[in-house]
Amino acid sequence: MITKYIAAVTTRFNPFKKPSKTCRVFLAHLPADARMKMKINTTVLGRDSQEPSFLKLTFKDGKEMQLDTEKLKINDVVVEVDRHSRTLNRVADLEPL
Amino acid sequence: MASHCTISPRLRLCTRCLHQLQIKPSYYKYLSTAAATTPAPPMHQLTSSPPPLARFPPTQPPSHKPPAFRKSQLHRQYTSLLRSNPVLLLFQHNNLKASEWISIRRELHLALQKTDQALSTDVASAIRLQAIQAGIFESALLVADHYNPSQHAHPGTLPPHPTDPSTQSSAQIANHTPNPYDPTLTHSLSTHAYISVAPHKRSHPLRVLLSGPLAVLSFPTVSPQHMRAALSILSPKAPIFAAPLRRTNPGYHDAITQAGLQKLMFLGARVEGRICDLEGARWIGALEGGMEGLRGQLVGMLQGFGAGVTRALESAGRSLWFTVEGRRTMLEEEEKGGDGEVKEGS
Numbered sequence: 001m002i003t004k005y006i007a008a009v010t011t012r013f014n015p016f017k018k019p020s021k022t023c024r025v026f027l028a029h030l031p032a033d034a035r036m037k038m039k040i041n042t043t044v045l046g047r048d049s050q051e052p053s054f055l056k057l058t059f060k061d062g063k064e065m066q067l068d069t070e071k072l073k074i075n076d077v078v079v080e081v082d083r084h085s086r087t088l089n090r091v092a093d094l095e096p097l
Numbered sequence: 098m099a100s101h102c103t104i105s106p107r108l109r110l111c112t113r114c115l116h117q118l119q120i121k122p123s124y125y126k127y128l129s130t131a132a133a134t135t136p137a138p139p140m141h142q143l144t145s146s147p148p149p150l151a152r153f154p155p156t157q158p159p160s161h162k163p164p165a166f167r168k169s170q171l172h173r174q175y176t177s178l179l180r181s182n183p184v185l186l187l188f189q190h191n192n193l194k195a196s197e198w199i200s201i202r203r204e205l206h207l208a209l210q211k212t213d214q215a216l217s218t219d220v221a222s223a224i225r226l227q228a229i230q231a232g233i234f235e236s237a238l239l240v241a242d243h244y245n246p247s248q249h250a251h252p253g254t255l256p257p258h259p260t261d262p263s264t265q266s267s268a269q270i271a272n273h274t275p276n277p278y279d280p281t282l283t284h285s286l287s288t289h290a291y292i293s294v295a296p297h298k299r300s301h302p303l304r305v306l307l308s309g310p311l312a313v314l315s316f317p318t319v320s321p322q323h324m325r326a327a328l329s330i331l332s333p334k335a336p337i338f339a340a341p342l343r344r345t346n347p348g349y350h351d352a353i354t355q356a357g358l359q360k361l362m363f364l365g366a367r368v369e370g371r372i373c374d375l376e377g378a379r380w381i382g383a384l385e386g387g388m389e390g391l392r393g394q395l396v397g398m399l400q401g402f403g404a405g406v407t408r409a410l411e412s413a414g415r416s417l418w419f420t421v422e423g424r425r426t427m428l429e430e431e432e433k434g435g436d437g438e439v440k441e442g443s
Contacts, residue, residue, distance in 0.1 A: 015364045016305055016374065024189055024309045027362070032192040035359050044362065047374035 001029050001078045002085035006038050007060045013053035013069070014045040020053050022069040026077055057081065061088060145260050151272050159277060160286040168233055169286060175229065175237030176285040183369045184316035184324065186378060188331065189309055189362040190228060197357025202226055204349050205314075205330050208341070212326040216387075223317045224327070231307040237285075238301050239294045242370065246283035246290075302372050306364045319369065325382040332363045332375065337383045 011027065013020035027042065034040065045051055055077065057065040063084060067077055153159055162169045179185070193201075209221035258264055271281040277288040284290070314331070316323060325338060330349070333340035343350045366378040373381070384391055 018305055020305075021308050024362075028189070028191050028309050030191065032194050032360075034192075035356060040359075042362065044364070044375065046376055047365070047372075 002082055002089065003030055003034065003038075005060045005085045005088040006057055006081070008039040008041070008058040010041045010056040011054065012043040012045065012051065014047065014049045014051065016047045017053065019070045022072060022074050022077060023053050023055050025074045026055060026069075029074075029078070059084060059088065145262055152275055153272060158282050158284050158287065159275070161277065161288045161291045162286070164286070168230075171230055171233045172237050172240075173286055175234050176240050178313075178315055179237055179241035182315035182317055183319050185367045186314040186316075186324075186327070186331075187303075187306055187364045187366065188226075188312045188314065189364055190312045191310065191360040191362065193357050193360050196353050197360070200348070200351060200354040201331075201357045201361065204341075204346070204354055205327060207346070207348070208326040208330050209323055212322050216320075216322055218320070220316070220318055220320065220323060224315065224323065226312060226314045228310070228312045231309070231311050234311070234313075235301060235304055235307045236294075238303060238307075239297050240285045240290050242301070243297045244285065244290045244293050246285075248293075303365070303367060311364075312361070319388060321382050321384040321387045324378065328363075328379060328382050331358065331361060334379065338379060 009027075009030070011023045013023040015024065027040075030038075030040070053069045055067045055069050057067070059065070065080065065084065067080060069077070072080075157164070160169055162172075164170070205224075205226060206221060209224055213219060213221045264270075271279055282289065314327060316327075329338040329340060332338070341349050348354065363375050363378075365375075366373050366381075368378070368381060386393065
């Protein structure tokens with residue numbers, strides 16, 4: 001997963017619910033020094049909480065991406081993130097030094 | 098010449114049988130020369146047979162999965178961890194660096210040692226934070242929760258002894274055939290364990306938490322004070338689980354430690370077989386005075402209850418006494434009054 005264009009990550013999940021796996025694995029996909037380069041806001045809900053899990057990403061170009069982790073698996077999330085990151089990558093490559 | 102040379106073992110014999118052969122060498126002295134006739138076996142061989150070889154040494158029982166695999170050994174380790182540690186705290190670790198692990202473990206150990214000194218106990222060295230393999234841990238959880246070796250052990254009677262003359266030749270002797278269903282094999286890697294756990298697969302309540310990179314903090318005793326110390330380091334929250342101050346503990350506010358702690362995420366806990374979330378773990382950690390305090394509260398409550406019962410039982414007798422006493426004094430007064438009236442009248 002290309003994480004270099006992500007500016008902020010906001011996530012909230014109840015670890016005792018199955019869909020929370022997507023959010024948790026996404027957090028595990030971020031590199032070791034991610035917290036220095038982006039803003040990460042994680043809320044772990046209680047066991048009885050019925051709130052749906054969600055994952056919100058903000059890219060460095062200002063695009064916000066709200067992902068419905070109740071339906072998406074981690075591979076789908078990675079595909080979504082990479083699709084936008086690749087366009088940013090292409091723009092960065094074409095930029096004159 | 099012939100008496101000095103030893104007979105080369107054409108038959109593979111177990112060490113005990115060989116020993117039995119060697120203690121009576123006179124019977125076999127002429128084996129090399131006598132080609133046609135075979136001497137009758139000695140009496141002690143007719144009455145009892147040499148014990149058969151044990152298939153597996155007691156320290157290396159056969160495993161359901163190959164024992165040389167890392168996963169088999171991890172499974173064994175996790176089962177023992179689960180059986181010997183009543184309190185487990187589960188964390189997710191998101192790409193922690195080795196230096197961050199070191200500093201987190203150091204801070205944790207310092208805090209636990211301080212608690213140990215306050216309580217004059219010695220458990221800090223046994224409280225460990227280790228990364229685990231989620232899949233194997235789940236299987237070990239099932240074995241620890243659903244497999245009871247005593248159910249599969251021999252019922253009351255002893256197994257047939259291999260050298261006992263009364264043992265029939267058709268008797269099934271334990272551990273002498275390569276049979277994985279042997280009733281003597283009841284360790285947690287045995288086929289018995291595997292079979293008895295199979296119906297519970299994918300049903301453990303902790304299963305939802307067991308995905309992604311996991312670490313477990315294990316406590317060998319249920320000690321709320323130690324839990325409080327550990328939680329105030331790993332997931333601090335202001336009043337009760339306050340993080341140590343920068344003045345008293347500068348190492349905790351180190352950039353490396355803080356970076357590591359940000360990436361360590363509390364998921365849930367298993368306390369004496371029960372599953373609880375962060376709030377549940379904090380509730381246990383916040384118990385005042387720990388287990389002793391809780392026991393004291395219970396004793397106090399029971400004592401109060403006893404006193405109440407005594408008072409309730411006593412009250413009926415006392416009220417009766419009061420009534421009778423009241424009646425007696427009334428009668429006495431009446432008597433006195435009557436006497437007075439008589440005196441007045443006379």
